[in-house]
Each structure stands twice: as C-alpha cells, then as structure tokens.
Amino acid sequence: MNASLDQRWLASTSHSPGALQIRELSKHYLLDGQPMEVLKGIDLRVKPGEFVSIVGASGCGKSSLLRLIAGLESDYSGDMQLDGKAITTTSLERGIVFQDHRLFPWKTVAQNIAIALKRSPLTRQEKALRVAEHIRLVNLQGFENAYPHQLSGGMAQRAAIARALITQPKLLLLDEPFGALDALTRISMQRELQRIWVQHRSTMIMVTHDVEEALYLGDRVIVMDARPGRIKYEIDVDLPHPRERHAPRLQELKEILLTELAGSDADK
Amino acid sequence: MISTASAVIGSRVSVGHRMLALTWLISPLLLLATWALVAASGHYSAQLLIPPADVWHTFKDLLHSGELLEGAAFSLRRLASGFVLGASGGLLFGAALALSKTVEVYCAPMFHVLRQVPSIALIPMFILVFGVEETFKVLLVTKAVFFPVALATSEGIKAIPRSHFEVARLYRLPRYSLLLDVVFPAAAPPILTGLRVGLTRAWMVLVAAELLAADSGLGQMIEMGRQMMRIDVVMVGVITIGLIGFVLDSSLRLLERRLFRWKAIKE
Numbered sequence: 332m333n334a335s336l337d338q339r340w341l342a343s344t345s346h347s348p349g350a351l352q353i354r355e356l357s358k359h360y361l362l363d364g365q366p367m368e369v370l371k372g373i374d375l376r377v378k379p380g381e382f383v384s385i386v387g388a389s390g391c392g393k394s395s396l397l398r399l400i401a402g403l404e405s406d407y408s409g410d411m412q413l414d415g416k417a418i419t420t421t422s423l424e425r426g427i428v429f430q431d432h433r434l435f436p437w438k439t440v441a442q443n444i445a446i447a448l449k450r451s452p453l454t455r456q457e458k459a460l461r462v463a464e465h466i467r468l469v470n471l472q473g474f475e476n477a478y479p480h481q482l483s484g485g486m487a488q489r490a491a492i493a494r495a496l497i498t499q500p501k502l503l504l505l506d507e508p509f510g511a512l513d514a515l516t517r518i519s520m521q522r523e524l525q526r527i528w529v530q531h532r533s534t535m536i537m538v539t540h541d542v543e544e545a546l547y548l549g550d551r552v553i554v555m556d557a558r559p560g561r562i563k564y565e566i567d568v569d570l571p572h573p574r575e576r577h578a579p580r581l582q583e584l585k586e587i588l589l590t591e592l593a594g595s596d597a598d599k
Numbered sequence: 600m601i602s603t604a605s606a607v608i609g610s611r612v613s614v615g616h617r618m619l620a621l622t623w624l625i626s627p628l629l630l631l632a633t634w635a636l637v638a639a640s641g642h643y644s645a646q647l648l649i650p651p652a653d654v655w656h657t658f659k660d661l662l663h664s665g666e667l668l669e670g671a672a673f674s675l676r677r678l679a680s681g682f683v684l685g686a687s688g689g690l691l692f693g694a695a696l697a698l699s700k701t702v703e704v705y706c707a708p709m710f711h712v713l714r715q716v717p718s719i720a721l722i723p724m725f726i727l728v729f730g731v732e733e734t735f736k737v738l739l740v741t742k743a744v745f746f747p748v749a750l751a752t753s754e755g756i757k758a759i760p761r762s763h764f765e766v767a768r769l770y771r772l773p774r775y776s777l778l779l780d781v782v783f784p785a786a787a788p789p790i791l792t793g794l795r796v797g798l799t800r801a802w803m804v805l806v807a808a809e810l811l812a813a814d815s816g817l818g819q820m821i822e823m824g825r826q827m828m829r830i831d832v833v834m835v836g837v838i839t840i841g842l843i844g845f846v847l848d849s850s851l852r853l854l855e856r857r858l859f860r861w862k863a864i865k866e
Contacts (some may be wrong), residue, residue, distance in 0.1 A: 401769065403765055403768065403769070420768075421768045421769050421771060422771070423770070423771060426769075427769060429762075431762070433762050433763075433765075433766050435763065435766070435780070435781065435784070435785075436861055436862070437784040437785070437787070437861045438780075438784075438861075446770060446772070446776075446780060447770045449770060449771075449772050449773065449776050449780075450770070450771050450772075450773070478860075478861045479861075480861070480862070498770070
C-alpha cells in the first residue's frame with residue numbers, strides 16, 4: 332500500500348477528541364404518577380481522548396446517563412456540554428454503541444455502516460471509500476454484503492462499532508457493548524477496542540458490568556450507586572496503554588473496586 | 600458396496616422427493632373422479648351436472664373463440680387499476696395513520712368503522728352513485744384493497760421496535776430516508792401480507808360486481824351462461840376465476856420470498 336493511501340486512511344478515520352462536562356445532572360421518570368429519581372447530582376468531567384469506564388449495580392442509572400449524553404432523552408435538569416456546546420438532542424458528534432448491535436436486518440453490513448453518512452456532504456465514492464476503511468478498521472473484510480442474521484454476535488458488534496465511528500464522533504459512548512458476547516469473543520473484542528482507541532484516541536465512555544473490562548480499558552473507573560443513581564467512587568488506572576490483562580496493578584485495583592461494589596450492594 | 604448403498608439411498612430419497620412433489624395432485628384428482636362418477640351415475644340431469652369431459656370441451660371452445668381470454672382481460676384490467684389505486688392509497692394513509700398523531704385522532708375511528716363494512720354491501724350504493732359502468736367496479740376494487748393495505752401498513756409501522764427509530768435519530772436521518780431506509784423496509788413483511796389479502800378480496804368482490812352489473816368480464820360470462828342454462832360455461836368461469844386468483848396470490852408470495860431474503864431462514 333502506498334504512502335498517500337495510508338495518509339488518507341489515517342486522516343479519514345482519525346477523530347478529534349472532545350471534552351465532556353456534566354454538572355449537577357439529575358433525571359427522574361414518572362412511575363404510576365410518582366416521580367422516581369434515576370440520576371441525582373452527577374458531576375463528571377471527561378478530558379479529550381480519555382477512556383472512562385462506568386460500573387455499578389443494575390438500576391444505578393448508568394445506561395440512562397449514556398442515553399442522556401447521546402441526546403436520546405430530553406427533560407433533565409443540570410448542565411451537559413461537549414466542547415462547550417450544550418447537549419440538547421442527538422448529534423453526529425456523539426456516537427453510541429448499544430449492547431444489542433441495532434443493525435437494520437434488511438441492510439447489508441456495508442449499507443448499515445453507510446447509513447450513518449446520510450447527512451454527510453461527501454460524494455458517493457468518498458462515502459464508499461470511507462465505509463471500506465471502517466470495515467477494515469473492525470476487521471470485517473469479506474462480509475460487506477452479509478446481512479446481520481448471517482453474522483456472529485461479535486461480528487455484528489464490530490459492524491455496529493464501525494457504524495458509530497464512521498461519522499468521526501468527538502465522543503463515543505459504549506453501553507455494555509460486549510455484554511451479550513461469550514467470554515472468548517468478549518476478550519478479543521476488548522483487545523480490538525483498545526487497539527482502535529489507542530490508534531485514534533477519541534474520547535470514550537463505556538458502561539459495563541464487568542470490573543475487569545472496566546479496568547483493562549479505562550483511564551479512570553467510576554463506580555455508581557443506585558436509587559438514586561449517583562457517583563460513589565472514582566479510581567484512576569495509572570497504567571499506560573496497551574495493557575497486559577494480568578498486570579498485578581490491575582488485580583490490586585480490581586480488589587478495591589469489588590470491595591466498593593460489594594459495599595453498595597450491602598446498602599440495599 | 601458403500602457406493603451401491605449410497606446410490607440406493609440416493610435414489611430412494613429422490614423418488615420420495617418426486618412423490619412428495621406430486622402429492623398435491625391427489626385431492627384435485629379425487630375431486631375430478633368423484634365429479635365424473637356422480638355425473639356418470641345419471642342421478643342428476645346432464646344439463647345441471649355436466650361431466651368433466653364436456654366442461655373441458657367448452658373450455659377449449661371458449662379459449663379458441665377468444666371469449667375466455669377477452670373476459671379475463673376485462674376483469675384483470677379492472678383489478679389492476681383498482682389495485683394500484685387502493686394499494687397506493689392504503690400505503691400512504693396507513694403510514695400517515697401510524698406516524699401522525701393528528702391523522703390518528705381525526706381519522707382512526709372513522710377508518711375502523713368503515714373497514715368493517717363488507718365491500719359487497721357497498722355495491723348497491725356504488726351503482727346508484729357511479730352508475731353501472733367501469734367507475735363503480737374499479738372503485739369497488741380500490742375499496743377492497745385500500746382497507747387491508749392501510750390496516751397492515753399502519754399496524755406494521757406501529758410494531759417497528761423503538762430501537763430502529765432511535766438509530767434513525769442518532770444518525771439524524773432526513774425524513775425521506777427515515778421512510779425509505781427504515782419505516783417501509785421494517786414494515787414490508789406485514790404490508791405485503793396486507794397486499795395479498797387485499798388482492799384476494801378485490802378479486803372476489805370484482806367477480807361479484809360483474810355478476811350483478813357488467814357487459815364484460817368473467818363474472819358477466821358466468822351470468823350469461825346461467826341465463827342461457829349453459830352450466831358448462833358457468834363452470835369454466837368458476838374454475839378460471841379460481842385459477843387466476845391462485846396465480847395472483849402465488850406471484851405475490853414469490854415476491855415475498857425474493858424480497859425478504861434478509862430475514863433469517865428458520866428451518
């Protein structure tokens with residue numbers, strides 16, 4: 332592959348990372364006419380290019396937090412800004428990957444990824460080129476024309492990640508992206524995600540149940556507590572990327588995190 | 600040894616397959632045999648219960664004279680115009696009903712009352728208003744297609760999972776793309792079922808309308824046959840109508856299978 336092609340590839344798959352600032356964020360739902368607090372007083376700053384993992388018991392509002400940042404939920408109190416711009420609705424600057432791949436079953440892998448470029452001013456050829464690049468980025472070459480039902484869970488999730496990255500978002504949100512995958516696929520997907528993140532250094536926030544996953548990938552791990560959902564604890568993972576999964580420091584931090592999480596369980 | 604054994608098994612399988620492919624013939628052949636036997640028994644007058652062979656002759660006569668094809672052509676032309684009108688109207692109205700709160704509030708109750716009215720019950724009124732010419736028949740077909748298609752479209756769209764709409768919002772799909780890339784493909788399977796139901800119903804009500812008031816078409820051919828006590832012509836008409844209906848439905852089913860190859864094939 333020649334140099335100019337390489338450069339173009341880097342240019343079009345690189346992301347300018349964004350800074351997220353959340354102040355006093357609260358959100359409640361109405362349940363049988365009674366207000367139920369899902370999130371209360373969330374303060375969070377994420378630096379450009381940082382990888383933040385969020386762990387917590389189910390019901391702690393961590394998925395709601397991601398949906399709010401994505402702009403899928405309105406009606407909150409507090410303040411959320413990406414690079415100084417208030418978050419009011421969905422935007423191509425913020426991508427999200429869900430636990431279910433959410434590909435359209437009637438579209439092929441390439442078409443599913445291309446749909447994210449519907450609003451893009453690129454020409455048809457440029458779009459096709461960029462789709463091909465992102466298919467390469469997630470190692471799905473040869474499956475461009477496959478339908479989602481023909482893919483394994485891991486492959487479908489790769490396609491979903493490619494779709495989320497192709498718009499070059501400043502911030503990528505990951506809502507338990509590997510939660511539905513088997514253990515082996517999960518480990519290889521974590522390694523892949525780490526590679527993609529190291530390559531592009533876009534800002535990422537990942538919600539997960541898996542403490543090891545949170546530590547392996549995150550620069551910082553945030554522990555959330557339930558009812559109402561709030562930030563309970565924060566830990567810096569002071570290890571450079573890419574990391575060794577069995578690093579002793581990760582084991583230490585895991586013990587600390589598990590104690591914290593067990594504590595929040597005992598409260599209930 | 601092994602190769603002979605597998606050859607034997609292979610041939611048995613293929614014979615079995617061929618047998619299976621022909622089993623559908625059993626019931627029509629039985630019906631035909633019963634018909635021939637009862638007709639031959641002389642229990643009924645040969646003018647009322649025509650033997651199959653005579654009906655076959657009449658069929659060939661009508662085919663050669665061009666009468667049968669002409670009748671079918673008239674009927675199918677009416678069906679086609681009404682189907683196109685009713686299907687496109689149903690598609691648009693059904694989508695509006697599912698996607699717009701305003702349309703739902705204003706039109707849903709009336710729609711659900713009107714769709715309960717059998718198309719046949721509208722024949723007298725339609726004749727009074729539109730006369731006995733083509734307009735009334737085409738509109739009757741339109742009505743018969745419109746309601747099942749509109750219902751299937753609106754229910755199909757309402758059943759689309761919210762997650763699909765969220766993906767559309769995340770990538771900020773423009774309205775046309777929301778409809779063409781998400782809404783219609785997602786609702787296509789129920790819509791196609793609605794089209795099939797509509798086509799079948801339209802074909803039935805069209806024949807009924809032609810029996811009552813028409814100067815051409817298969818229904819009219821049957822009615823003429825009845826008036827002239829040509830039961831053989833009546834039976835040729837009846838069988839042709841059944842066959843045409845079957846072919847129409849099968850072609851839509853074939854289309855269904857071609858269009859929805861993206862669906863997981865469950866075995």
